[in-house]
Amino acid sequence: xxxxxxxxxxxxxxxxxxxxxxxxxxxxxxxxxxxxxxxxxxxxxxxxxxxxxxxxxxxxxxxxxxxxxxxxxxxxxxxxxxxxxxxxxxxxxxxxxx
Amino acid sequence: xxxxxxxxxxxxxxxxxxxxxxxxxxxxxxxxxxxxxxxxxxxxxxxxxxxxxxxxxxxxxxxxxxxxxxxxxxxxxxxxxxxxxxxxxxxxxxxxxx
Numbered sequence: 001x002x003x004x005x006x007x008x009x010x011x012x013x014x015x016x017x018x019x020x021x022x023x024x025x026x027x028x029x030x031x032x033x034x035x036x037x038x039x040x041x042x043x044x045x046x047x048x049x050x051x052x053x054x055x056x057x058x059x060x061x062x063x064x065x066x067x068x069x070x071x072x073x074x075x076x077x078x079x080x081x082x083x084x085x086x087x088x089x090x091x092x093x094x095x096x097x098x
Numbered sequence: 099x100x101x102x103x104x105x106x107x108x109x110x111x112x113x114x115x116x117x118x119x120x121x122x123x124x125x126x127x128x129x130x131x132x133x134x135x136x137x138x139x140x141x142x143x144x145x146x147x148x149x150x151x152x153x154x155x156x157x158x159x160x161x162x163x164x165x166x167x168x169x170x171x172x173x174x175x176x177x178x179x180x181x182x183x184x185x186x187x188x189x190x191x192x193x194x195x196x
Contacts, residue, residue, distance in 0.1 A: 003139050005103075005149070019192060026193040037135070039153075041101050041189035051103070051189060053151065055137075091139035091149060094117060095124040 001036055001093025002062045006052040006086055014081035015047060021077045022052065028070035029054070034061020036098050048083070055093055099134055099191025100160045104150040104184055112179035113145060119175045120150065126168035127152070132159020134196050146181070153191055 010018045022040045029038040036055040043049035056062035065071055108116045120138045127136040134153040141147035154160035163169055 001137075003137075005139075023193055030194075037137075038193075039099075039101075039135075039191060040193040041103075041191055044188040044190055090142040092142055093137060094140055095121055095136075095138040096128075 001055045001057065001096075001098045002059050003037075003053070003055045003091040003093045004062065004088045005091065006054065006088045008050045008052070008078075008086045009083040010048050010050060010078075010081055011083055012048055014078075018050070018078055018081050021074055022050070025052075025070055025074040028068070029065060032056075032061070032065060032068065034058060034064065036093075055098075057098055099153045099155065099194075099196045100157050101135075101151070101153045101189040101191045102160065102186045103189065104152065104186045106148045106150070106176075106184045107181040108146050108148060108176075108179055109181055110146055112176075116148070116176055116179050119172055120148070123150075123168055123172040126166070127163065130154075130159070130163060130166065132156060132162065134191075153196075155196055 034057045039053040041051040132155045137151040139149040
């Protein structure tokens with residue numbers, strides 16, 4: 001698995017809108033053929049902090065996500081709702097073996 | 099979902115052993131009745147850094163994991179292989195809704 005943890009800090013007044021934008025992105029992304037996980041997490045202590053857990057079967061599948069209309073819509077929609085630029089951290093998914 | 103991201107930094111000479119200990123923990127944990135995800139991730143840039151992505155259906159399910167023999171074995175096995183104490187960060191899993 002090729003995993004990216006995307007860390008986002010959202011301006012407090014946009015939290016609800018951000019969650020809705022992520023719901024739409026989640027629903028479309030899990031239908032991509034190479035997608036394995038697309039989980040949206042909200043920090044339990046600091047509700048402004050989110051993590052998008054994106055897991056794809058191959059590097060190519062992960063790259064293809066960046067060209068989808070739902071990703072591009074999400075990116076544009078949330079751009080001004082972030083406190084600072086989002087941070088993506090890449091991981092090799094060891095287990096489960098997919 | 100009740101999610102914990104456990105961040106671990108492993109001494110370089112114990113990376114292979116740590117991965118094997120996590121494989122055993124993963125295999126047993128995904129069979130717990132309340133478990134939803136138990137993914138083991140290795141940082142793509144810094145192989146000493148790992149994340150355990152642990153997702154349970156309820157707080158009680160997550161707490162029950164801490165009493166299992168496989169968790170206790172893992173905790174004891176890897177205790178001296180870490181560069182510093184591991185850090186667990188708790189999240190509310192928003193999507194998928196489980």
